[in-house]
Amino acid sequence: MPHSRRLWIALLIVVLIALAVWWIPNWQADDPSSDAPANASGDRSTAVAAIEAQRGDLEITVGALGTVRSLSSIDVYSRVEGELLTVDFEEGEQVEKGQLLATIDPRDYQAQLAAAQGQLVQDQAQLESAREDLERYESLAQSQSISRQELEQQRQLVRQYEGAVSSDRADIDSAQVQLDYTDITAPNAGIIGIRNVDPGNLVSSGDDDPIATLTQLDPISVVFSLPSQYVSTLREQLASGDAPSVSATTVGDERLEGRLTSIDSQIDTATGTVRLRARFDNPTDRLYPSAFVDVRLTVNTLHDRVIVPAPAVQTGQDGLFVYVVGDDDTVTRHDVDVSASEDHRSALASGVSAGERVVVDGVDSLRDGAKVRVVSNALPGEASASSTADDDADTQTSRDAS
Numbered sequence: 546m547p548h549s550r551r552l553w554i555a556l557l558i559v560v561l562i563a564l565a566v567w568w569i570p571n572w573q574a575d576d577p578s579s580d581a582p583a584n585a586s587g588d589r590s591t592a593v594a595a596i597e598a599q600r601g602d603l604e605i606t607v608g609a610l611g612t613v614r615s616l617s618s619i620d621v622y623s624r625v626e627g628e629l630l631t632v633d634f635e636e637g638e639q640v641e642k643g644q645l646l647a648t649i650d651p652r653d654y655q656a657q658l659a660a661a662q663g664q665l666v667q668d669q670a671q672l673e674s675a676r677e678d679l680e681r682y683e684s685l686a687q688s689q690s691i692s693r694q695e696l697e698q699q700r701q702l703v704r705q706y707e708g709a710v711s712s713d714r715a716d717i718d719s720a721q722v723q724l725d726y727t728d729i730t731a732p733n734a735g736i737i738g739i740r741n742v743d744p745g746n747l748v749s750s751g752d753d754d755p756i757a758t759l760t761q762l763d764p765i766s767v768v769f770s771l772p773s774q775y776v777s778t779l780r781e782q783l784a785s786g787d788a789p790s791v792s793a794t795t796v797g798d799e800r801l802e803g804r805l806t807s808i809d810s811q812i813d814t815a816t817g818t819v820r821l822r823a824r825f826d827n828p829t830d831r832l833y834p835s836a837f838v839d840v841r842l843t844v845n846t847l848h849d850r851v852i853v854p855a856p857a858v859q860t861g862q863d864g865l866f867v868y869v870v871g872d873d874d875t876v877t878r879h880d881v882d883v884s885a886s887e888d889h890r891s892a893l894a895s896g897v898s899a900g901e902r903v904v905v906d907g908v909d910s911l912r913d914g915a916k917v918r919v920v921s922n923a924l925p926g927e928a929s930a931s932s933t934a935d936d937d938a939d940t941q942t943s944r945d946a947s
Contacts, residue, residue: 593907594921595870596854600899602846603892604790605885611769611793611840613832615762616824617733620755623649623748624726632756636739640759644731647756649748651727658720665713672706679703735761736830745892760834763827767793767803769840770818778844779808779821792821793832794839801825801832805842847884850892854924857903858883858891867897867905870919876904878913889924 627649634646661851682699685691704831731737741754748756782789787802795801803825812819823840832838857867858881865883868876881896897903904911905924911917 555829563944569771569775580703590874590916590918591907591910592920593870593904593911593917594923594942595904595917595919596857596922596924598853598893598897598899598901598903600849601852603850603852603885603887604843605845605887606841606843607775607848609769609771609842611767611823611838613834613836613838614759614766614768614822615735615834616764616766617735617761619732619735619759620836621646621729621731621757621759622750622752622755623647623677623729624750625654625723627651627653627727627747629742629744629746629748629756632740632744634737634740634757636737636757638732638737640735640737641733641744642734645728646731646737647729649729651724654724654727657903658717658724661713661716661720665710665717667715668706668709672703672710672905675699675706698744705853715765729756731759733759733761762830763832764824765824765827765832765834766806767791767825767832767838768820769838769842770813770816770820771842773812773817773819775844776808776812776819779805783808790843792841793823793825794841795831795836799831801827803875847892850884851889851897851899852892853897853903854905855886855889855891856905856924858886859908868908869897870902870904870917874917874919876911876913876915876917
């Protein structure tokens, strides 16, 4: 009896195995969720995403961390000593060139100017009298009524008074300059900062702290450093008048476009880098002095190249290659020569022509000559144009039906 039971159990196991071998292939063939349907010859196609290669330009950029610097930052000091009578600006306001910022007590300098003007009048009167005497002396000298020595002494006296008048005029100019300095005006347009001195205080040109700081915001610059290997290329572009473009991204992810204007005169031996300055129009004050920004400088532009998405380029044992989708929905492996890659795009020097479709997703399961089914014309994670159009059509159909 135990031998008979073991025989039946063995027979049952054999039957179950036979049923499994028959049922599993038929279940896979009937599975409606399969995304690789067989074609007429029985081969299965692979779903892929493919994008047409485009012909165009590719900008090669390099990134750095930059610091915003004003093109003109001026500490406003008093150039004369005196009491600060008024402060004629609002902190943080935009001021124009020549605008009155502050006033120093002018009375002492007005008095100095008046004294210099009075001395000029006195010396001019003495000069006029000496010249009249010189005319008489010259007449008397012709009749030998006076000696030659007396005539020369009078001439020397005239020249002395002429020198005194010239000195008086210089004193007047100096006094006028000192008086003008009592009105402190903006030497440039810009934003005036917080004042460091209040009215009523005594100020002078030797003060440690300025009255305020005037900073130009538009245009403005960004200073950053790059490896010294780029110096020759950038200098050639600047010399040709084709200044490289520079973009600056602020903390709020706002991007501004500018141009490289200058390269430092020496390389930092400690870091092997060189400092550069780019200039930006800043009408809305998005760039503020001393702020940090992400900078990208265009060091070169490849013109008229075949451009493909970077995910299309694969690395094999023999080098780089892409899969090109033919009109018969089969893929062909093309060896390619990549000139450069930037911003998820690659410029090809050879191997692919513009308009050919290259596989960007689903590459792992492909081989040369494999059958494919293009289900998307966008990169992974992006909505394809065809699917977007289908969705829009379905949405419109639903609206019409309702």
